[in-house]
Amino acid sequence: MTTWNEIPKIDLFTDGGADPNPGRGGYGIILSWKGHRKEFHEGFVLTTNNRMELMGVIKGLEKLKTKSEVRVFSDSRYLIDGIEKGWAKKWKANNWFRTKNEKALNADLWDRLLTLVEQHDVRFNWVKGHDGHPENERCDELATQAMQLKNLTVDSGFIRQENNTDPIDGETLNGTSNKQKIQKEGDLCRKCNTPVVIKIPEKRKVKENQAYYYEYYLCCPSCKTLYHLEEAKRTIDNKPSLFD
Numbered sequence: 001m002t003t004w005n006e007i008p009k010i011d012l013f014t015d016g017g018a019d020p021n022p023g024r025g026g027y028g029i030i031l032s033w034k035g036h037r038k039e040f041h042e043g044f045v046l047t048t049n050n051r052m053e054l055m056g057v058i059k060g061l062e063k064l065k066t067k068s069e070v071r072v073f074s075d076s077r078y079l080i081d082g083i084e085k086g087w088a089k090k091w092k093a094n095n096w097f098r099t100k101n102e103k104a105l106n107a108d109l110w111d112r113l114l115t116l117v118e119q120h121d122v123r124f125n126w127v128k129g130h131d132g133h134p135e136n137e138r139c140d141e142l143a144t145q146a147m148q149l150k151n152l153t154v155d156s157g158f159i160r161q162e163n164n165t166d167p168i169d170g171e172t173l174n175g176t177s178n179k180q181k182i183q184k185e186g187d188l189c190r191k192c193n194t195p196v197v198i199k200i201p202e203k204r205k206v207k208e209n210q211a212y213y214y215e216y217y218l219c220c221p222s223c224k225t226l227y228h229l230e231e232a233k234r235t236i237d238n239k240p241s242l243f244d
Helices: 049-062 077-084 087-093 107-119 134-147 156-162
Strands: 009-019 023-033 036-047 069-074 121-126 197-199 212-214 217-219 233-235
Touching: 009 049, 009 134, 023 049, 023 134, 036 049, 036 134, 036 156, 049 069, 049 077, 049 107, 049 134, 077 087, 077 107, 077 121, 087 107, 107 156
Parallel strands: 009 069, 069 121
Antiparallel strands: 009 023, 023 036, 197 217, 212 233
16 A cells, blocks of 8 residues: 555656658557556657657656656667766756757757656666567557557657757747748648648638638648638639629
């Protein structure tokens, strides 16, 4: 029986990947405590192997409701060494630069992970991937299943990183503006940096004396911002017809 003074001892098994890399990705996690275990997974539209390895641990730790002793098991050297060898802390102290001129990749996720590690007593353990480790193999299965889901999450941190932008209102890392014109499907929403998609109205109401309408528009699936395109504009001829 757990008392209020007892710190839970939890095992967190994780795996993640993208196919191709970058490409559609996912992570799988198992949380185990005193014989009880829960599984979770999530898929992403576009991301990388390393981001999914980091995201799995982050999501697992975020599910803990109280300070815990956590043993993390992962086959990612990138993840394990980033914490155990102090790389992530060093990058953060240097304003997320790996070298004088080179930014550290995945700074948004490393920052989240460092915060969570400070909230718990976490120990990282490396396991060899695809080597028969039961939980590692199961997490790999969950990650693969996640990639095949219909409703995939947008990894906005990866998109900002690929476009060389900070999370602050589209400002690029070199200080220039990223408020580009939205012209096609896949362009990034100017409000939240999510790729926009084409939407065709199911029903269209045309008002009397209306001069034009838009056959389709671009929509942000995240913040629902709409973008109208000039090439989608259609003129309405309101002249009386010569025929019935």
